[in-house]
Amino acid sequence: MRFITYVSGNEEGVAVRSANGYRGRPVSELGGDLQSFLHDDLALADLTNSLSTAPEFSLTDVRLLPPVPRPGKILCIGLNYVEHSQESGFEAPTYPAVFARFANSLIAHGDPMVRPTASDLLDYECELAVVLGRGGRHISEDQALDHVAGYSLFNDGSVRDFQIKSQQWTMGKSFDGTGGFGPELVTRDELPAGCAGLGIRTILNGKVMQEANTKDLIFNVARLVALLSAAMTLSPGDVIVTGTPGGVGALRDPQVWMKPGDECTIEIDQLGSLTNTVIQESTP
16 A cells, blocks of 8 residues: 555645545544554554545645654664765674654655755755554564565755764754655555665756665665664654665765755655755745
8 A cells, every 4th residue: 555644724634545646534534643553454454444435636636744744753774885885984884873863854745855054065865764563672683574564765865064063963864854755655565575676766956866776775674673673662653764875965076965946856666756846944
């Protein structure tokens, strides 16, 4: 199944992909948002059944939100492709570099990505996003994929000078309006196990800037779920952003920074595409 979260009028809703668009209902009718149905496959199946007779619409009729608009945790992984580790001047890690994003930074497909007044150094990063279903602690690697509800696309828009102001990357990764997420949550049954073997790329103003394959992740999805759950309880709707391949703008010669008017698209095979146009933050 392929789900979206949207706003129509003043109401948030959830919809499932249909033959000619999407079928959706307001959260108030469903009894909960998409996140509240992610805890097991039966709940998602019940949601699909509830939406099967809902009114049909196209994306032009609604305003998209991130598929999970208010995740409890957004756990990002750095240096998770060998090529990106090398271009950044690091050895391939033996344990994942983990940093946080926050929900204030999330934007949906079609929303503007905001270059902040504090910096002109806004960079792109194509990434696979993992959305947790069944939560838990101390999840074994061989059971980890059963805890995944589905997958989506992420543009880990990074304010590079703020990222390197300290040894922690979180500040440069959490500016408002910099984290593209969506458009759909695609359930795991529609995709290869662990979303392995899918092409992933960034296209900036029509030019391919990054291109790789998810099979090249140093820490694959199952391994990440197991390692993260060793430290913390994972919950339905938590998001793991799995890392970007080589080709980021900061490490090109000359450097490439996203600027107002640019259009950035993230593509992952079988998942679709996520597009955002860059705007300048309004002066307070």
